Amino acid sequence: MTIRKREVARRIFAHEFNNSTYKIQDEGEKSPVYVLTPLGLKCNRIFIVGALLEKEEAKPDSGIWRIRVSDPTGVFMGFVGRYQPEAFESLLEIEPPELVAITAKVRIFEGSRIMVFIRPESISTVTSDVRDYWVVETAKATIERIKRMKEGNEDAKLAKQIYSTDLEEYKNVVKQALLTIMEGFIEKAEETEIVDEEEEIEEEIEELEDIDEFEFEEEEWDLSELLED
Amino acid sequence: MIEKRIEELTQQIVQRFEKSGYKINAKEVLKRLKLLMLEFKVPENEAVRTTVNYLVKELEIPRESLAVESEFVRISDITKPNQWVSLKVKVVQLWDSNSPNISQVGLIGDETGIIKFVIWAKAGKKEVEEGKSYIFKNVVTDSFGGRMQVNVNRNSEIVEIEEDVSLPPREIEVVGALISIQQNSGLIRRCKICNRAMTKGLCPIHGKMDGYDDLRVKGVIDDGENVYEIILNEENIKNLTGIGLKEAKNIAEEFLDRTAVLTELKKRLLGRYFKLIGNKGERYLIVKNIEFLKVGLKEEVEELIKSLEVQA
Numbered sequence A: 001m002t003i004r005k006r007e008v009a010r011r012i013f014a015h016e017f018n019n020s021t022y023k024i025q026d027e028g029e030k031s032p033v034y035v036l037t038p039l040g041l042k043c044n045r046i047f048i049v050g051a052l053l054e055k056e057e058a059k060p061d062s063g064i065w066r067i068r069v070s071d072p073t074g075v076f077m078g079f080v081g082r083y084q085p086e087a088f089e090s091l092l093e094i095e096p097p098e099l100v101a102i103t104a105k106v107r108i109f110e111g112s113r114i115m116v117f118i119r120p121e122s123i124s125t126v127t128s129d130v131r132d133y134w135v136v137e138t139a140k141a142t143i144e145r146i147k148r149m150k151e152g153n154e155d156a157k158l159a160k161q162i163y164s165t166d167l168e169e170y171k172n173v174v175k176q177a178l179l180t181i182m183e184g185f186i187e188k189a190e191e192t193e194i195v196d197e198e199e200e201i202e203e204e205i206e207e208l209e210d211i212d213e214f215e216f217e218e219e220e221w222d223l224s225e226l227l228e229d
Numbered sequence B: 001m002i003e004k005r006i007e008e009l010t011q012q013i014v015q016r017f018e019k020s021g022y023k024i025n026a027k028e029v030l031k032r033l034k035l036l037m038l039e040f041k042v043p044e045n046e047a048v049r050t051t052v053n054y055l056v057k058e059l060e061i062p063r064e065s066l067a068v069e070s071e072f073v074r075i076s077d078i079t080k081p082n083q084w085v086s087l088k089v090k091v092v093q094l095w096d097s098n099s100p101n102i103s104q105v106g107l108i109g110d111e112t113g114i115i116k117f118v119i120w121a122k123a124g125k126k127e128v129e130e131g132k133s134y135i136f137k138n139v140v141t142d143s144f145g146g147r148m149q150v151n152v153n154r155n156s157e158i159v160e161i162e163e164d165v166s167l168p169p170r171e172i173e174v175v176g177a178l179i180s181i182q183q184n185s186g187l188i189r190r191c192k193i194c195n196r197a198m199t200k201g202l203c204p205i206h207g208k209m210d211g212y213d214d215l216r217v218k219g220v221i222d223d224g225e226n227v228y229e230i231i232l233n234e235e236n237i238k239n240l241t242g243i244g245l246k247e248a249k250n251i252a253e254e255f256l257d258r259t260a261v262l263t264e265l266k267k268r269l270l271g272r273y274f275k276l277i278g279n280k281g282e283r284y285l286i287v288k289n290i291e292f293l294k295v296g297l298k299e300e301v302e303e304l305i306k307s308l309e310v311q312a
């Protein structure tokens, strides 16, 4: 008898995550699913801290909620259902927009187009200092991966082959993320900061609503199946 | 030099068979060892093993009746079950055993690691003591519940030694996020006899029992590279949240629900970053000190941005 080791929750920005299209799974139905990212990270579980922008039932009375969580680089899309009671119960109590920490399994949908999303195991509200630390930690992890892409372990080589990764692009994204945190440190005038943030979030929501319907239709029929594992 | 060593090894092998009640031809052993070591350049322990195996087969001796001298290994080298090994260790911890088949069970360690050991009652060994060092000769590796352990049987030998075997550095500092709190956390009841956590008034050992209240958090700290299972006791929890046993009982009464304590603790702890110092046990990191992480990030962020500009 063997016990599978608990999967580490990796730190990754939405930008790198959302650019991932490659699934790795060993033989056997029950082997864990990994997503290989453009920077050669093989992940099955991630830990993210960001702004919960929206939650809405994916389809009326389905009991499955779609959420959007934004970090400084992009938006994670996720689904929470009754199969994850802990995350489900917490989500019901949270009114977006709100800063949250989420531990989630990563999932990949291979339909007419390939997309990744998250399946939260736990969700909790946090304060901005937790978000700041997460951005720094995730920036460091990403920089480390960029370095390893140059040296080239097995996963890095595969990632290079699949994605032809442009490392400069990822360096810039990390830099931008760090700069947003830096702004927070510098801007001491808290009131203006809060107003800015709220405006930004509203803009983002509007932007997302446009593509929303399209994505929803595409995956509607397959959703429950995806979530039932 | 090497020829003298071969004579020594020959003597050892002869004595080993003698001890088990078998007389063997020393000249024959010497000849085989010389052939293997001098001519074929086989390493010493392989040569000994091969010779012993040959004799066991030749004399039709049942394997288990021979006091086999196993190779000395370090605990970190133990990765496969069913290997005969010898160890130089210190007894780290003795556990209570409720099985009549087991004489003693607990943890032993050397510089490279810690491993569970079981001394079967049938082995008929003198008891070992916590903190003392021993040679565990001819014990068998085993895998139980996905983890390695060693079993002490009738053919094993335990000899106390003067030397104080040192253990791996066990106290570690971790900075990570608390990403999971298990359901059996919060306001729990423990068995009055064995202190084990009870579920629905039942102790896993003593069944229906009188219990007492306690506060604990079983959870997972994850730093993005490693996972640590931790247990926080009442003191840890009170320091972090202000909720001690008394406060927890108040919450339970107020909500008429003991699980309300767990909900409250999750709200205050889950998803946060912590800095903690603890002792690495076989499975859990036993927390000595834990606090919310508080660090100034400004300088680090500036440096990271600078490093990215240099690279680009």
Ligand SMILES: [Zn+2]
Pocket (backbone or CB within 6 Å): B191, B192, B193, B194, B195, B196, B203, B204, B205, B206, B207, B209
């Ligand atoms: Zn008990």
